[in-house]
Amino acid sequence: MVREIKVKSLLNKHKKRDSCFLDDYTLNPYAGCSMGCIYCYTRGSKYGARQTPENVTNMDVALKADAASILKRQLKNRLRRGERGFIVLGSAAEAYPNVENDLKVTREILGLIKRFKFPVHVCTRSKLVLRDLDLLRAVNETAVLPDDLDYLEHGVFISFSFSTLDEGLARLLEPGAPSPQERLETMKKCSVAGFKVGVINMPVLPFLSDSDESLEAMVKSAKEHGASYVMFAALTLFGNGPEDCRTLYYKFLEDNYPELIPEYQKLFRNSSYPSNTYQKDLSRRAKKVSDKYNIKTRIL
Known part of the structure; x- marks a missing residue:
């Protein structure tokens, strides 16, 4: 019983559309996530606190009760106000946990999105997203785009998240997720x-998946599997809590790469973010390899 x-x-x-993900709205039918990614930004951040009511832990998947009826009412209200926009489905918790x-x-929610003709970014x-390609195809064909994006040819974008292509490393970091190769094949x-x-290479892991070789492997694999964009972030x-x-x-x-701890401490210091120098260098290198393969670093 869920x-x-x-x-x-x-x-x-949102007050302002996100230029990378195109979201005017975010929507998460579930709280918590069965993927169990230990680096997930919702663990310990203000974003996670907002998305996991009643202290739902990251691995403890809970269904938001009456999700379809609540969404139906909200979509009607947004249409009355003329507030069309892209909905990002699965921004803070996997929209396709095992229980889905x-x-x-x-799937019911996608049916409502289709009915009210909103565009969506999944x-x-x-791999379960493949089950819903029929609905997503209907959304893609019927979605009414916001006025400033009406030149787009798509009402649906599907992005797949990665932190690494290394299968062993992924098993340690993302124990509940399909393997990187399975994700690539699903994207294809x-x-x-x-x-x-496209690919969301977020997060790129310092000293583990941020080398020039790793970035190129990610972009090359993405391109070979049909991606038109790869978005990067450190x-x-x-x-500081236990979870x-x-x-x-x-x-x-500590368990796997103890020699890297001093490097991480130096890179992050007292911040939740790596140094600005590191982030700018990562962005520069990601852009360079993306240009090499003629692939964008954002959707638009």
């Missing part, structure tokens, strides 16, 4: 089906 939590809102409107295979709540690690199937797809480490990502990530380093 635990249910009560929420007042499912559709969260039986519950089909995300962010996922799951979505591309072949006619969808615009690792962030939040919180927060800073704590869990340093434990991962």
Whole structure:
């Protein structure tokens, strides 16, 4: 039995559209996430606190009760105000956790998005997105885009998240997620089906997946599997609690790469973010390799 939590809102409107993900709205049918990624920014950050009511832990998946009826009301209200925009599905918790295979709540939500003709950007690690390509195709064909994006040819984008292509490293960091190769193959199937797809290489892991060779392997693999964009961002480490990502990530380093701990301490110091110098260098190198393969570093 999946635990249910009560929420007042499912559709969260942003003051300003995110230029990378294109989201005017975010939507997470579930709280918590079965993927179990130890670096997840929702562990210990203010964003996670907002998305996981009633102290739902990251691995403890809970269904937001009456999700479809709440969303239906909210979409109607947004249409009355003329506030169309892209909905990012799965911004803070996987929209296709294991329980979705039986519950089909995300599928019901996509049906509502289709009915009200909103465009959608699905962010996922799951192979289960293939189940819903029929609905996503209908959304893609019927979505009414916001006025300033009406030149786009797509009402659906599907992005797949990665931190590394190394299968062994991924098993340690993302224990509940499909392997990187499975994600690439799923993305390829979505591309072949006619969808615009891409990679979210977030986070790039300092000293583990941030070398020039690793960045090139990510971009090359993305291109070969149908991606038209690869978005990069450095690792962030939040919180000091036992389940927060800073704590869990340093434990991962202690168990597997103890020699890197001093390097991380130097890179992050007292911040949740690596140094500005590191972030600018990562961005420069990511742009260079993306240009080499003629692939964008954002959707638009």
